Amino acid sequence: MxxxxxxxxxxxCPPALAVVDxxxxxxxxxxxxxxxxxxxxxxxxxxxxxxxxxxxxxMDRDAIRAFAFRGPGPAxxxxxxxxxxGEALGVRRDPGFxxxxxxxxxxxxxxxxxxxxxxxxxxxxGLARDLRDLVRSSAREGPSPSRFLRGKPPRPSGTREEYxxxxxxxLEAIRDGRVYQLNLSLRxxxxxxxxxxxxxxxxLFRRWPASHYAYLDxxxxxxxxxxPERFLQVRRGRVLSQPIKGTLRxxxxxxxxxxxxxxxxxxxxxxxxxxxxxxxxxxLSRSCLHGSVTVPVHKAVFRVDDLLQMCSDVEGILRPDRDxxxxxxxxxxxxxxxGCPKEAAMELIDALEGRxxxxxxxxxxxxxGPRDMDSSITIRxxxxxxxxxxxxxxxxxxxxxxxxxxxxxxxxxxxxAKFLEVLA
Numbered sequence: 001m002x003x004x005x006x007x008x009x010x011x012x013c014p015p016a017l018a019v020v021d022x023x024x025x026x027x028x029x030x031x032x033x034x035x036x037x038x039x040x041x042x043x044x045x046x047x048x049x050x051x052x053x054x055x056x057x058x059m060d061r062d063a064i065r066a067f068a069f070r071g072p073g074p075a076x077x078x079x080x081x082x083x084x085x086g087e088a089l090g091v092r093r094d095p096g097f098x099x100x101x102x103x104x105x106x107x108x109x110x111x112x113x114x115x116x117x118x119x120x121x122x123x124x125x126g127l128a129r130d131l132r133d134l135v136r137s138s139a140r141e142g143p144s145p146s147r148f149l150r151g152k153p154p155r156p157s158g159t160r161e162e163y164x165x166x167x168x169x170x171l172e173a174i175r176d177g178r179v180y181q182l183n184l185s186l187r188x189x190x191x192x193x194x195x196x197x198x199x200x201x202x203x204l205f206r207r208w209p210a211s212h213y214a215y216l217d218x219x220x221x222x223x224x225x226x227x228p229e230r231f232l233q234v235r236r237g238r239v240l241s242q243p244i245k246g247t248l249r250x251x252x253x254x255x256x257x258x259x260x261x262x263x264x265x266x267x268x269x270x271x272x273x274x275x276x277x278x279x280x281x282x283x284l285s286r287s288c289l290h291g292s293v294t295v296p297v298h299k300a301v302f303r304v305d306d307l308l309q310m311c312s313d314v315e316g317i318l319r320p321d322r323d324x325x326x327x328x329x330x331x332x333x334x335x336x337x338x339g340c341p342k343e344a345a346m347e348l349i350d351a352l353e354g355r356x357x358x359x360x361x362x363x364x365x366x367x368x369g370p371r372d373m374d375s376s377i378t379i380r381x382x383x384x385x386x387x388x389x390x391x392x393x394x395x396x397x398x399x400x401x402x403x404x405x406x407x408x409x410x411x412x413x414x415x416x417a418k419f420l421e422v423l424a
Contacts, residue, residue: 047105077102182339185396192391212376246310288316
């Protein structure tokens with residue numbers, strides 16, 4: 001990858017949301033803000049002044065490599081749920097929704113949170129000077145206030161009874177041996193002014209911090225992701241996936257420690273996570289050195305929003321003849337948001353949900369080189385349709401043989417709670 005013509009590192013420069021706000025507001029761009037207790041790469045990356053973009057159609061690995069790795073700087077973007085395997089299986093697609101989007105930029109702002117540094121990079125000295133001035137003028141200001149409008153409560157795609165019925169159909173499929181785990185979701189929809197998309201992102205970021213916030217203006221749609229889940233990270237060929245399975249709400253005023261023990265000790269939740277870990281191990285093994293795929297952390301519990309989540313670390317070493325695009329294509333979409341076996345689960349999800357998932361359960365991606373990448377699963381993610389002035393968001397629950405349909409419905413609503421609260 002070609003280096004930036006102009007690059008400067010500023011010391012003792014803590015992340016400032018006001019700087020991100022000013023950069024995107026004045027110059028245009030997209031953000032991938034990674035931090036929090038479950039993030040091993042705690043940094044913020046903001047691409048400013050978009051220079052080129054690729055909207056991939058089909059799984060053309062060479063086209064993605066040619067675009068992403070020519071630099072300078074990384075490519076940032078997203079792939080929808082139906083990309084790759086979903087396309088091969090013929091799962092539903094929305095013809096009006098982008099088939100994916102990757103962007104490269106004229107400039108970059110990158111904070112290293114542990115080191116407290118900010119790197120300014122640009123392909124032009126004038127832009128670099130503008131970015132330095134923007135940092136100086138914005139760092140002392142607060143971020144812009146939340147300006148999004150509240151209206152009618154978001155409308156779900158199905159009633160409680162309909163979702164519970166879908167869970168019962170899933171349980172029948174599990175007992176028949178078609179699948180042994182499946183992620184079933186609901187969608188909510190609300191009228192929304194597209195100009196409030198970025199203020200909504202800022203409000204959510206301040207109010208409900210999570211490990212993998214991301215924002216992308218795709219023209220016809222704007223994506224607001226508050227994901228707690230890493231999909232794939234690759235650092236100099238070392239691969240990390242952190243699937244999440246297992247959720248428990250923390251009621252107000254209740255001590256968290258006993259609930260953590262209850263979640264980690266739940267046979268149902270443990271089985272759910274272990275199934276997905278086995279699936280992820282298999283997915284990584286297609287691109288990693290034989291014998292290198294391990295699970296050094298299993299059933300770790302952490303808190304995000306008002307929920308306890310359980311996850312594992314699955315690691316591996318990328319083979320010399322493979323790169324991050326191969327790994328991405330062979331592991332996509334993340335197993336934690338499909339089920340097992342992946343192909344059968346995706347076909348059943350398509351039949352049960354009866355709608356395209358679009359961005360939901362796809363991935364935000366930061367491609368930095370053939371052996372360097374970071375990505376998140378696009379859960380806890382909203383999409384704004386600009387022309388329709390409409391916002392949609394999805395939430396789902398993992399179903400296994402001993403799932404209780406009513407409990408799975410309550411878990412699904414709990415995962416949607418912050419969007420329901422802020423929009424209602």
